[in-house]
Amino acid sequence: MDFFIQLLVNGLSIGLLYGLSAMGFVMIFKSSSVLNFAHGELLAMGAFLFLVLTTWAGLPIYLAFLVTLAGSFVLGFAVERLFLRPLIGESLIFVIMLTVGLASIFKGLLLFFFGGNLHTYPEFLPAGLGVQLGNVFVPPVYVASSFIGIVFLVLFGLFFKFSPQGIFMRSVADNQTAALSLGVHVKKVFALSWAIAAMVAGMSGIVLGVINGINVHEISAIGLKVFPVVILGGLDSIGGAIIGGIIIGLLETFTCGYISPSLRDVVPYAVLVCILLVKPYGLFGLVDIERV
Amino acid sequence: MTENGNGIFLQLNNISVVYSDVIQVLKGVSLSVEKHRIVSLLGSNGAGKTTTLKAVSGLLKPENGKVTDGSISFDGAAIQNSSPEQITRKGIIQVLEGRQPFKYLTIEENLKVGTATRWTRPYKKDLDMVYDYFPALTKRRKSLAGYCSGGELQMLVMGRALMAHPRLLLLDEPSLGLAPLVVREIFRIIKRINEEQGTTIILVEQNANMALQIAHYGYVMENGKVVMEGEAHALKENPDVKEFYLGVSAGGKTRTYKDIKSYRRRKRWL
Amino acid sequence: MRRLRFHPCGNFKESYAQEITVFETDFGRFWLLVGLVLLFGVLPFVSSPYFLYVCNMIGIAAISALGLNILIGYTGLISLGHGAFFGVGAYAAAILATRLGLPFWVCVPAAGFVTALTGMVFGIPSGRLKGLYLTIATLAGQFIIEYILVHWESLTQGTMGIVLPEATLFGLVIDGDRPFFYVIFICLVLVTWMTKNIMRTRYGRAFIAIRDNDRAAEGMGIPIFPYKLLSFGISSFYAGFAGAIWAFYMISITSETFTLSLSVEYIAMVIIGGLGSIPGAIFGAVFITGLNEILRWFTDLFMNMGMATGFGLNMASLRELAFGLAIVLFILFEPKGLAEIWRIVRSNFRLWPFSY
Numbered sequence: 001m002d003f004f005i006q007l008l009v010n011g012l013s014i015g016l017l018y019g020l021s022a023m024g025f026v027m028i029f030k031s032s033s034v035l036n037f038a039h040g041e042l043l044a045m046g047a048f049l050f051l052v053l054t055t056w057a058g059l060p061i062y063l064a065f066l067v068t069l070a071g072s073f074v075l076g077f078a079v080e081r082l083f084l085r086p087l088i089g090e091s092l093i094f095v096i097m098l099t100v101g102l103a104s105i106f107k108g109l110l111l112f113f114f115g116g117n118l119h120t121y122p123e124f125l126p127a128g129l130g131v132q133l134g135n136v137f138v139p140p141v142y143v144a145s146s147f148i149g150i151v152f153l154v155l156f157g158l159f160f161k162f163s164p165q166g167i168f169m170r171s172v173a174d175n176q177t178a179a180l181s182l183g184v185h186v187k188k189v190f191a192l193s194w195a196i197a198a199m200v201a202g203m204s205g206i207v208l209g210v211i212n213g214i215n216v217h218e219i220s221a222i223g224l225k226v227f228p229v230v231i232l233g234g235l236d237s238i239g240g241a242i243i244g245g246i247i248i249g250l251l252e253t254f255t256c257g258y259i260s261p262s263l264r265d266v267v268p269y270a271v272l273v274c275i276l277l278v279k280p281y282g283l284f285g286l287v288d289i290e291r292v
Numbered sequence: 293m294t295e296n297g298n299g300i301f302l303q304l305n306n307i308s309v310v311y312s313d314v315i316q317v318l319k320g321v322s323l324s325v326e327k328h329r330i331v332s333l334l335g336s337n338g339a340g341k342t343t344t345l346k347a348v349s350g351l352l353k354p355e356n357g358k359v360t361d362g363s364i365s366f367d368g369a370a371i372q373n374s375s376p377e378q379i380t381r382k383g384i385i386q387v388l389e390g391r392q393p394f395k396y397l398t399i400e401e402n403l404k405v406g407t408a409t410r411w412t413r414p415y416k417k418d419l420d421m422v423y424d425y426f427p428a429l430t431k432r433r434k435s436l437a438g439y440c441s442g443g444e445l446q447m448l449v450m451g452r453a454l455m456a457h458p459r460l461l462l463l464d465e466p467s468l469g470l471a472p473l474v475v476r477e478i479f480r481i482i483k484r485i486n487e488e489q490g491t492t493i494i495l496v497e498q499n500a501n502m503a504l505q506i507a508h509y510g511y512v513m514e515n516g517k518v519v520m521e522g523e524a525h526a527l528k529e530n531p532d533v534k535e536f537y538l539g540v541s542a543g544g545k546t547r548t549y550k551d552i553k554s555y556r557r558r559k560r561w562l
Numbered sequence: 563m564r565r566l567r568f569h570p571c572g573n574f575k576e577s578y579a580q581e582i583t584v585f586e587t588d589f590g591r592f593w594l595l596v597g598l599v600l601l602f603g604v605l606p607f608v609s610s611p612y613f614l615y616v617c618n619m620i621g622i623a624a625i626s627a628l629g630l631n632i633l634i635g636y637t638g639l640i641s642l643g644h645g646a647f648f649g650v651g652a653y654a655a656a657i658l659a660t661r662l663g664l665p666f667w668v669c670v671p672a673a674g675f676v677t678a679l680t681g682m683v684f685g686i687p688s689g690r691l692k693g694l695y696l697t698i699a700t701l702a703g704q705f706i707i708e709y710i711l712v713h714w715e716s717l718t719q720g721t722m723g724i725v726l727p728e729a730t731l732f733g734l735v736i737d738g739d740r741p742f743f744y745v746i747f748i749c750l751v752l753v754t755w756m757t758k759n760i761m762r763t764r765y766g767r768a769f770i771a772i773r774d775n776d777r778a779a780e781g782m783g784i785p786i787f788p789y790k791l792l793s794f795g796i797s798s799f800y801a802g803f804a805g806a807i808w809a810f811y812m813i814s815i816t817s818e819t820f821t822l823s824l825s826v827e828y829i830a831m832v833i834i835g836g837l838g839s840i841p842g843a844i845f846g847a848v849f850i851t852g853l854n855e856i857l858r859w860f861t862d863l864f865m866n867m868g869m870a871t872g873f874g875l876n877m878a879s880l881r882e883l884a885f886g887l888a889i890v891l892f893i894l895f896e897p898k899g900l901a902e903i904w905r906i907v908r909s910n911f912r913l914w915p916f917s918y
Binding site: 029033035083086087090092093094096097098100101102103104105106107108109110111112115116224227228231235262265266269270272273276277 | 634640686687690691693694695697698699701702703705706709713822826829830833837879880881882883884885886887888889890893894897
Binding site: 164167168170171174175176177178179180181182183184185186187 | 349351354376377380381385386387388392393394395396397401402404405406407408409449452453456
C-alpha cells in the first residue's frame, strides 16, 4: 500500500510536469499548427541555462529561475522569428523537419558545451518542504514541482480566459482568417505562443533537472513523451494536455513499479496507438463543431 | 478625421488582382466611395465582388493574391498591398462571407476580439452599443458561438466588427442563407448603423433588391469588371438590372416559367 | 533506323504516352548508359576500399530513401518509422539466414516482404488518421519496433546481436567491398527502374492523387485506404530490402542502429534530395552519407592530434549540429532540394547560350 502511494505521488508530480511541457506544445500547435519536435531540446536549454546561472555565474536561486524563464522566452521568440516565420503556409513535412533540424542543432550545441554526462544542480530546496503522507515521505522536489506546476496552470488558465492577449491567441487558433480580418496581429500571436511555450518548457526543464539530474539525451527524450501526452489529451486541448500528462505519468510509474522498468518507455506509445485507432482525436480533443 | 462634406473616402483606381501569379480575377476595377454612404456591389457569382473587398482589406495576402496594378487610396493614403494589420488599424474592417465566428469562444469573447485594433482602451460602452443594436445576442452572451443559429452568428460577426469602431465597414453577403425576416432585420440594422454611427459601408450582395433599397449608390460587376454604376434608385429602374438581378422582366411582371422560352434579353454591356 | 530525338524547345507533347515516357530524348538515354558503364566498369577498380565502402553505404541508403520518397514524396504520408523498418528488414534477413539457413538470394527479398507486412500493419492507422496524427502514430511505431528488437531476446538476441553467415550467390561467395558493390548497385538500378515504372502506372498516379487531395481522390473513385496501405507496403519493402543487404554486408547486427535518428536521417535524405523526385532520393542519400563520413573524418583528425583530443570528443557533437543545420538551411533556402538544383544546372546547359 505504501509502495502504491509512493508510486502515485511520483506519478502525479511527474505527470504534472509532462502536462506542463505538453501545454506549451499544444499552445504552439493550436495557434500556428506546428508540430514541435524540438520541444525536448527547449526543455534541455532551460535546464542548462539554469545550471550555468546557478553554478557558474553563482546567481541566487530565485534570480536564476527568473532569468532562465526570461531567457527561454526570448529563445522561443527568436526561434519563431528566424526559422518558423518564413515557413508560414509551407506544407506539413517541411515544418516538421525544420523543428527536427532545430532539435538536432540545439542538441549538438548543448553536447558541445556540456558533453553527454550527468550534471546536477546544487541542493537548494529546503528539506522542510518534504511532506509525510502516512508512512510515505514525499521528497521536497516533488512537493515543489507539484506546487510550481499548479501555480503555472492557474496562471495560464486565467491568462487565456480573461486577458485580451489570451483571447486573441485563442481566436487565432480558432479561425485565422477571421482573426486577421479583425486586425488581430497574427504573427505577434505566433511569436508569443512560441515564447510562452519555450518559457514553460524551460521551467519544466529545471524541475526535471532537479528530480533526475540533467543529461542532454535524457531530457530531450522526454520531449518525445509529449506526443503520447498530447494525443491522449487531444492535440488542441490545453486542459486535455494536463490530464493526458498526469495519466501518462501515472502509467509510467506504475508500469515501472509493478511490471518492469524496461517497459516504462514503450507503454505510453502502445497506449497512444490504441487511442489513435479508437478515438482519432484523442480523449479530450475538441470535436469539430461543424455546421453547414 | 475630417467630417466636413461628402468627400471621396475610398478610391479604387483601375486595380487588377492576380491569385498565385496566374489567375487574374479583377481586370481594372475602379470605384469610389463617398463618406457616410452605403455603396452596394452587385453581381453574379465569380464576378469579383469578394475579391474587391479583400483587395481593400488586405486579406488577399493569405490567399496568395496580389494587387498587381492600379492603386487603392483610403482617406488620402495609398493602402494597396498593405498588411491586414495595418489596414484594420486605419479603420477598415471586413465582415467575411459565410459568417466566420470563433467557434470555441463565447459570444462575449468573440466581441472582445473585435477590440484588437485598439485593445488598450476600455470597451464596456461598445459592448452595450452592440447589444443595443443586436438584442438577440444579449441572452446568448455566455454560450459558445459554435452553437448559435445562423442569424445570431451574422449579428455576432457584424457586432464584432462594430467593436473596432470601423470608419469603413465591408460587408460580404450578410444575407447569405438567412430567412427573409432575418434578412430584413439585418438590413434594417445596417441602415441604422450607417445613420447613427456615420459608418461608411460597402455592401456586397446577391440579394440585389434588398441591397438597392438601403444603398445610396451601386456598382454592378461582371467578370472582374465594373459594368454599370449609378444612384441606387436609378439602378433599380434600369431595365437590365431589373432583368438580370431583380428578376423582373421588361414588361414589369415577375418572370415565370411559362415564358421561359421567350427571347432572353442580351446584356447590353457585353 | 529511327531519327534521334532531341529536346524540343517547348512543350509539344501530343499524346499521354509522350507525357509518361522515361527518356524524353535519346541524349538522356545515352548519358545514362555512359553513367552506368562508368559506375560498374570503372568506379570499383579505381577507388580505394574506403571509398568503395562509402559508395556501398550510399547505395543502401539510396534504396531505402527511394522507398521513403514513395511514401512521403508521392503519397504524402509522413512516416517517422522508416529507420525501424530498415531494422526489421535487417533482423528478418539475419533470422531467416541463421535459423532457417536460407540462402542470400531468398533471404533478401523475403526480408523485404516481411518488412512490407510490418509496414502495412503500422500503416493501418492511416485509414482514419491524416497529417499530424498519422505522423505521431508512425513515431509510436518506431518506438514499439525498437523496443521489440531490443527485448524479444529469444528471437533477436537483444543487445548481443546476430552474426550472419556468408552471403553466396550462384555459388560465388560475396564478401568484401567490391562484390557487394556489384550486388548493391545492381539492386539500386533495378529498384530505381521499378520505382520509375510504378510511378507511371495507375498505382503511381493514384498515390499522387492521394497526396494532392485525398478527398478528391476518393471522389474520383480511388479507394484511398488500400492505396495508402499499398504505399506503406512498397515503401517498407524497400526499407526491408535495403536493411537485409546491409545486414549481410555488415556481417553482424545489433539493435542500437535502428533508432529514431536513423528515421530522421532518411527523411532528411528525402527532403534534401527533393520530395517526389527519384534522382532526388539518390542525391539525398549521397549528401547525407557523405556528410556523415566527412564529419567522421574531421572528428578522427582532431582525435589524432593529441592535444586536441578533448576538442575532438566535442566534435562528435558537432555532427548533430551540422546535420541539423543542413536540414534547416535546405528547408529555408531550397525546399525543393538538390533535385531542383540539378534541374536548374541541367537546363542551363541545355539552353545555353540562350538561357531563357
